[in-house]
Amino acid sequence: MARMKGATVVDTERCKGCNLCVVACPLDVLALTTKEVNRKGYNFAHEVLADTCTGCASCATVCPDGCITVYRLKTE
Amino acid sequence: MTREEIIEKGQVVYHKPTLLNDTPMHYCPGCSHGVVHKLVSEVIEEMGMTDKTIAISPVGCAVFAYKYIDVDWQEAAHGRAPALASATKRLWPDRLVFTYQGDGDLACIGTAETIHALNRAENITIIFINNAIYGMTGGQMAPTTLLGMKTATCPYGREVSLHGYPLKITEIAATLDGTCYVTRQAVHTVAAINRAKRAIRKAFEYSMQGKGSNLVEIVSTCNSGWKMSPEKANKWMEENMFEFYHLEDLKDTGADK
Amino acid sequence: MADQEITLMKGNEAIAHAAIRCGCDGYFGYPITPQSEVLETLAAEKPWETTGMVVLQAESEVSSINMVYGGASTGKRVMTSSSSPGVSLMQEGISYMAGAELPALIVDVMRGGPGLGTIQPSQSDYFQACKGGGHGDYHLIVLAPASVQEMADFVDLAFTLAFRYRNPAMILADGAIGQMMEKVVLPPFKPRRTEEEIIKECPWATTGRVGGRKPNIITSLELRSEEMEVINLRIQAKYREIEEKEVRFEEFMLDDADYAIVAFGSAARIAKKSIEIARSQGIKVGLLRPITLWPFPTKEVQKLAGQVKGILSLEINAGQMVEDIRLAVEGRVPVRHFGRLGGIIPDPDEVVEALKRSF
Numbered sequence: 028m029a030r031m032k033g034a035t036v037v038d039t040e041r042c043k044g045c046n047l048c049v050v051a052c053p054l055d056v057l058a059l060t061t062k063e064v065n066r067k068g069y070n071f072a073h074e075v076l077a078d079t080c081t082g083c084a085s086c087a088t089v090c091p092d093g094c095i096t097v098y099r100l101k102t103e
Numbered sequence: 104m105t106r107e108e109i110i111e112k113g114q115v116v117y118h119k120p121t122l123l124n125d126t127p128m129h130y131c132p133g134c135s136h137g138v139v140h141k142l143v144s145e146v147i148e149e150m151g152m153t154d155k156t157i158a159i160s161p162v163g164c165a166v167f168a169y170k171y172i173d174v175d176w177q178e179a180a181h182g183r184a185p186a187l188a189s190a191t192k193r194l195w196p197d198r199l200v201f202t203y204q205g206d207g208d209l210a211c212i213g214t215a216e217t218i219h220a221l222n223r224a225e226n227i228t229i230i231f232i233n234n235a236i237y238g239m240t241g242g243q244m245a246p247t248t249l250l251g252m253k254t255a256t257c258p259y260g261r262e263v264s265l266h267g268y269p270l271k272i273t274e275i276a277a278t279l280d281g282t283c284y285v286t287r288q289a290v291h292t293v294a295a296i297n298r299a300k301r302a303i304r305k306a307f308e309y310s311m312q313g314k315g316s317n318l319v320e321i322v323s324t325c326n327s328g329w330k331m332s333p334e335k336a337n338k339w340m341e342e343n344m345f346e347f348y349h350l351e352d353l354k355d356t357g358a359d360k
Numbered sequence: 361m362a363d364q365e366i367t368l369m370k371g372n373e374a375i376a377h378a379a380i381r382c383g384c385d386g387y388f389g390y391p392i393t394p395q396s397e398v399l400e401t402l403a404a405e406k407p408w409e410t411t412g413m414v415v416l417q418a419e420s421e422v423s424s425i426n427m428v429y430g431g432a433s434t435g436k437r438v439m440t441s442s443s444s445p446g447v448s449l450m451q452e453g454i455s456y457m458a459g460a461e462l463p464a465l466i467v468d469v470m471r472g473g474p475g476l477g478t479i480q481p482s483q484s485d486y487f488q489a490c491k492g493g494g495h496g497d498y499h500l501i502v503l504a505p506a507s508v509q510e511m512a513d514f515v516d517l518a519f520t521l522a523f524r525y526r527n528p529a530m531i532l533a534d535g536a537i538g539q540m541m542e543k544v545v546l547p548p549f550k551p552r553r554t555e556e557e558i559i560k561e562c563p564w565a566t567t568g569r570v571g572g573r574k575p576n577i578i579t580s581l582e583l584r585s586e587e588m589e590v591i592n593l594r595i596q597a598k599y600r601e602i603e604e605k606e607v608r609f610e611e612f613m614l615d616d617a618d619y620a621i622v623a624f625g626s627a628a629r630i631a632k633k634s635i636e637i638a639r640s641q642g643i644k645v646g647l648l649r650p651i652t653l654w655p656f657p658t659k660e661v662q663k664l665a666g667q668v669k670g671i672l673s674l675e676i677n678a679g680q681m682v683e684d685i686r687l688a689v690e691g692r693v694p695v696r697h698f699g700r701l702g703g704i705i706p707d708p709d710e711v712v713e714a715l716k717r718s719f
Contacts (some may be wrong), residue, residue, distance in 0.1 A: 033116075034109040041125075045133030045333045051293065069132070077106050084117035085293045091127060092135025093119030100113035102104055146425050154569040157434065163453035169577045178579035179426065180456050185543040186423040187430025191566075193414045194436045195555075215427070219419035245679055 031100050033082020037072050038094040041103035048086035048095060056080045120144035122153060126170050133333025135323035136165055136232060138290040139203075142300045143174050143230065146307055147199065156199040156256055157191050161213075163205035164238040182213020185220030190229045192310075199307060200249035201228040206247040209236045209273040214246075217272065224281035228306040230275070231318060234325035235344065242328035246270040254328070269347065273320045277353035285354040289322045289345070291337040297343040305357065314360045322348045326338040366545055371511040371537045374544050375441060375467055376401035378515035379413070382464075383552040385436035386414040388427035390446060393479040393508055394535040395469035411552055421446040425453030425466070432462040432528075433578040435558040435565030435675040437519050441467035443535070444485050445476060447493075454528060455494030459580025461595065463522035465515065466500070467531045469538035472703040480703020481535030483625060484677035488655040489532045489685075497592060499599050501529040501606065502653040504624040508542035510651075516547055526564075532653060534676065536626040560584060603655040611660075613639070614646030618719060619663050622648045622685055623674040626705065631674050636710035646713065653681070661688035668693060670719035674711055675699045694719065 033058065042065060047100030049057045049072060056079055056085040072094070074080065122144035145151045147156050156174040160166055162181035169176030179187045184202035192200040194284050209217050209231050220227065236254055237243040243256040251260045261269070277285040284306050288299035299321060306317035322344050324336035331339060369377070379387060389399045399417060407413035414431075418424040424440045431438035442450065447468045457464055468489060472482035487493075489502045503514045511533060518529040559567050565574045582588045608669050609630075613635055614620060623631040628649040638645045647714050648664060650657050662686075664671060670693055673682035679697035686695045698714035700706045 032104055032109050032113075034106045034113065036110065038119075041127060043132035047133055047333050047337075066196075074106070082109075082113070084322050087117035088293045088296050089138065089290075091130065091134055092131075093123055093137070093141055095117065095260050096115060096119070097117040098110045098113035098115045100104070100109045154572055157566050157568055159430070166581065169575070169579065173569075173575050175568055175576045176578070177430060177566050178577070178581055179429070180452055180458075183422070183426035183429070183453070186418070186426035187433065189416070190386060190414075190427035190429075190438065191429040191434055192387060193416065194431050194434055194438070195567065215419055216423050219423065 030102050031081045032100050033080035034077065034098045035074055035080060035086060036096045039071040039073070040065050041092055041094045042069060042071035043067070043092060044071055045091065047089045047091065048072050051085040051089040053083065053085065054079045054081065057086055108222050116298050117318070118323065120148055122148050122173050123171055124173050128171050129167055130164065131327040133324070133326050133336070135155045135234065135321065138230060138296060139230065139321055140168065140171055142303055143203070143298070146300065146304045147174060150199070150307060154198045159187045159196065159202040161202070161204040161208040163208045165205060165232065166239070168203050182208050182211070183216055184208070185213065185216040185227070185229060187227045189223065192225055192227050196226070199311060201230060201307065201310070203230045204232070205233065205238070206231070206233045206245045210246040214272070218275065218279070221276050221316040221318060222281040226310045226315065227314050228310050228317040228319065230303065231320040232323050233320055233348065234323040234328070236325045236328040238325045238328050240326050247261060249343060260348050271348070273318060273353060276318045276349040281316050282354060283309045283356050283360065284317040286352045287320040287322060287348060287350050289340070289350055291324070291340060309357045322350065364545055366541055366543050368541055369508065370393070370397055370539055370541050371505070371508045371533060372397035372469065372539070372681050373401045374508050374512040375564055376405065377546050378512040379439060380405060380407045380411055380552040381547050381549050382516035382519060383411070383437060383550045384413055384439060384519070385552055386431045387440065388416050388418050388424045388431070388438065389419050389440050389442065390421045390424050391712050392443045392446045394471055394481070394538050395441050395467070398467065403464045404515070404600040413552065417451050421449040422453070425450035428458050428464045429453050429462065430469050432457060433460070433463040433566050435567060436547070439465035439467065443469045443471045444473050444482070445449030447485065447488065451494035454500065455496050455498060456580050457528045458498035458500070459496060462578065463519070463526050464528045465518045465522060465531065466528060467533065470532065470534040472701065478703040479535065480628060481705060482677060482703055483534055483627060483675050484680070485532065486653065486675065486677060486680035488696060490656070498595065500525060501525070501602060502532050503529065504532050504651060504653050505537055506625050506628045506649065507542065508537070508544045511537060512544050512546055521606060525598055527594040527598065532625070534626050550655060598694030606652060607657050608651035608656045609660055610649040611650060612647040612649065614648065614664070616644055618644045619715060620646050620648055620668045621673045621674050622661065622671060622681065624648070624653060624681065627674045627676050630706055630708055630711060633708035634715070637708055638712050638715060643715065656684045658684070658688045661685055665689040665692045670694045670696065672715055672718055673697045674706065676705065677701065691719065
């Protein structure tokens with residue numbers, strides 16, 4: 028059966044760690060870093076459950092800073 | 104299938120609008136302004152109006168909107184954006200002209216300019232960010248601050264006897280004969296964001312079709328001013344703001360004109 | 361030639377006709393006595409049907425000046441007119457336009473103040489027009505007409521100077537010049553510039569990113585102090601250039617004068633009559649009439665100080681321009697002021713008396 032696989036690329040330097048993408052993701056793909064920070068000192072969003080991403084783009088849609096690019100590929 | 108393969112072979116389903124440049128936005132983390140900036144950028148791009156848009160920024164948090172969205176911008180004095188937009192649109196009728204204003208700018212110091220530009224049926228759109236607080240100056244009471252809401256200048260909560268009532272200027276706008284489309288939206292969820300984008304598109308299109316003035320209010324959060332996390336601010340907005348500021352189309356006469 | 365016909369009209373009407381004829385793109389104003397004929401004449405002439413000029417009655421002077429700010433931001437020739445209390449309301453917008461370096465025309469047909477004051481003529485807004493008026497270090501180019509003919513002629517001149525230096529210009533008239541009827545030869549018709557011409561002439565203007573150029577931004581805001589100082593220094597350098605090149609004045613019977621009257625606008629007309637009376641009594645007086653109040657004819661006043669025994673500043677106010685005369689004279693000869701207040705026009709005889717009293 029065809030299945031959507033997705034991937035997100037976060038512009039981690041642009042990310043301000045607001046966490047809205049993490050909340051918006053229905054599949055808990057994203058989380059904020061707990062220790063690592065970007066040059067501005069923010070914890071930033073990154074994929075923690077990459078395999079489950081379907082590329083729905085909810086994270087990117089709600090991101091106020093336009094940090095997230097989403098890719099999607101149909102697989103058999 | 105690896106992540107790298109999906110990126111290499113897959114389709115881009117979302118990326119930052121190209122009209123929104125790479126300059127880091129000064130807004131606080133989680134601020135609604137960023138989402139609305141994205142929507143405005145997307146709509147201008149999708150309408151093919153990049154080289155025909157003249158935007159007017161306010162005084163308030165969005166004062167620097169001109170640094171982020173790559174169209175021509177005029178930076179207005181506090182509250183006066185609709186006056187600049189009125190003249191600009193009348194002098195360049197085939198341009199897409201819109202203002203982007205906050206609640207203090209639009210509903211307080213600029214009330215006269217707002218009401219009269221809307222009522223003159225200027226073919227413009229006003230994007231109105233209502234977060235019920237003065238963000239830029241550090242969280243003071245706005246004309247739209249809810250009763251009981253605490254701000255730096257009503258630290259014990261807004262009281263009718265001291266401060267009067269919050270102003271529903273969008274409801275006022277809907278009563279004006281000059282307005283074509285008056286709507287209240289939000290950008291706290293994916294569904295709301297999609298609706299808000301359609302509203303902005305409709306308003307911009309009506310303005311280009313010469314159908315009169317358009318007001319798109321976006322009920323927004325100011326998590327810094329409200330002293331909450333962005334997530335909690337969204338929840339607080341749903342529980343408190345929407346009860347007073349209903350999300351709905353208050354007026355749409357575009358089809359009749 | 362039909363364009364050269366002599367007509368009889370009010371100064372305010374001349375402003376309106378001249379605006380239509382000199383390719384003005386937009387007028388935005390609010391009624392106030394004694395200049396309402398400007399908007400009334402434009403409304404009656406309906407230039408939107410002929411030249412395409414936009415005419416709009418705004419909800420306030422605050423809105424008028426901000427409409428001018430928006431229109432000027434797009435490179436169009438736009439203007440407003442008002443009288444003293446209304447011009448006070450416009451000061452915020454004027455300061456923004458000076459800061460954003462926008463060309464525009466503001467006509468102030470002065471009435472007596474302070475406050476709501478009177479609707480009679482006055483020159484008591486010299487300070488406001490020439491010394492800033494709004495906040496920040498800035499100047500307007502200020503032209504002072506003394507006749508209905510100059511009301512008509514200065515509209516195009518003001519626009520030309522405003523665009524040459526990207527700076528707002530003001531025609532500082534008074535209720536007498538605005539309301540009096542005189543013969544006038546209106547300027548010949550000049551077409552409005554096309555949008556293509558505007559885009560070419562004003563590459564800084566917010567016209568939309570025509571041809572995919574980089575975005576243009578009109579703003580007076582710069583939060584970085586070092587950058588803001590650079591902007592200020594550049595604007596100041598522009599003011600020095602204007603002071604160098606754009607001083608305009610008229611001299612009248614100064615060649616053999618022992619005393620000089622310095623006066624602008626209506627006061628200068630009274631001064632000419634006073635000079636005639638004084639000379640009939642054997643007192644040799646002449647007139648220096650600043651036509652540009654800013655830039656002020658400082659060098660000409662300095663030259664006078666080396667020639668005459670005393671200078672009388674005749675103003676329909678409590679003494680404003682006299683300060684600029686004293687700054688120029690630097691104490692070399694006595695400088696006195698005479699004026700009437702509250703909307704009263706000085707009588708030529710009382711000016712002669714003041715002259716005799718002063719020196």
